[in-house]
Amino acid sequence: MAEIIETSSSRARENRASAINESRATRWVLMALAFGFLAIFLLSPLVLVFAEAFKRGIEPYTEALVDRDTVAAIRLTLLVAAISVPLNLVFGVAAAWAIAKFEFKGKAFLITLIDLPFSVSPVISGLVYVLLFGASSVLGPWLKSYGIEILFAVPGIVLATVFVTFPFVARELIPLMQEQGTGDEEAALSLGANGWQAFWYVTLPNIKWGLLYGVLLCNARAMGEFGAVSVVSGHIRGLTNTMPLHVEILYNEYNAVGAFAVASLLAGLALVTLVLKTILEIRFGHAIAGSRGH
């Protein structure tokens, strides 16, 4: 008896499945199209980076990486990320606090302004600082008279990177904190906590995974930014060359192994970012609002 019910229900399930699913052939065609497309457009460039980097073996690869200019580029990239990511982290938390915990006029407009850097070409993000601090500007020569160099120096690179990575943390936190509401903080305050305590002991634990997620994406972009940084850097080897810019220089010198060796470090960074991002999504998906969609 039980067997009969089972078979009939499984047959029913099959019928139901065929009515709301594509035929087997269609499914195979769609999957072939999707996998083929991804293999050609995503997988092959990634594999190629490592294949080209190790084309002549391990030794030329490590030699390219311990090159003085390469090491300088790596250090500069780490320095720029170490300054710009915390800046945008503090901004992201502050902006999300103001936007998510309070109701005020012009909020939607403020969110639009925060998103603005995403819709500006990286080249234009660099250009605006060239116009602001360049030789033809008012500010540039004035600062220079005090010995402060912005353009074609580290501060300019940091500014351009901050501009480009500006929205990452904020736009990750705003929907998350809006969803969480103000109940927890109100409870903490009514129990005698002050504002900072409410933030440290209540808000921060609530948003930590979302925050980490935003920082992860922000950092990946900060270390990999090319267009904006290229415009303000001046490409001085060993001084104002970040890793992506160094990749360009080596590539244009026909030093393929060198270019792809540095590129493989950046690709490795991208892979680590993707793995951590996926782990965060799987383990703490509920604690990361807006984990889908950018």
Add this chain to the structure above:
Amino acid sequence: MTTEPAQAGWRFKAPSVIPGFGLTLGFSLAYLTLIILIPLTGLVWRSASLGWTDFWAIATDRRTVKALEISFGTALIAAAVNVVFGTIVAWVLVRYRFPGRRVIDAMVDLPFALPTAVAGIALTTLYASKGWIGSLLAPLGIKVAYTPLGIVIALIFIGLPFVVRTVQPIIEEIDKEVEEAAATLGASRFQTITRILFPGLAPAIVTGFALAFARGVGEYGSVIFIAGNMPYVSEIAPLLIVIKLEEYNYAAATAIATIMLVISFVMLLVINLLQSWSRKRYG
């Protein structure tokens, strides 16, 4: 205890017991103004001080017009390709179960995470006449690297996750009962997809298209390696800005940047209208 009436005059902020509004909003606005607003205003101001005749001369310069055409044209084609394949990828990822689905799902974000310069040199090497893919296409007479087609390839790479990540959550939300209802009413699977599912996905597809397109228009790093950068043929507008800057021609760089910003802004506005229309029409 008094409860204030809701219309007790205009107030900037609703009352709240939570502290820190002044501090956080003040800091956010100051930072936003310093990093984003002042520099962008500087660009517009510089552009305005050019004067109309100079601006018009730069805007109608044949090289500028060609570069803008190439940037917007290739971004349009790449976004269209991404809409088709991105939707298929999203569908396969949500609806089908297969080993390694999680890995492939994570891979879709690669273009977000991979620095554009790395993508640029990798794609160029792939599609060069001796590259893995280029050598397969060369006998067919198809040249990709150092042609406008190369720009399209780079922009397809850059734009793909925008389409997948906007369409995917909407497919996840589709109520299967709707499909069942259509099926019980005698709709074929094809009819269910084209008449029932697709209209529901249309706004997300339009959004994905807009995001991919906007990103493609401004893209620089991945394109300049593969494009060949021939003036009038494969020179994109962002590159022309960089070239003008290197010639210390700030006026031209500023003018082209302003034109790009205005066109992108208008197109996003149109797409927003289109989106709200399609939401009304199908939603």
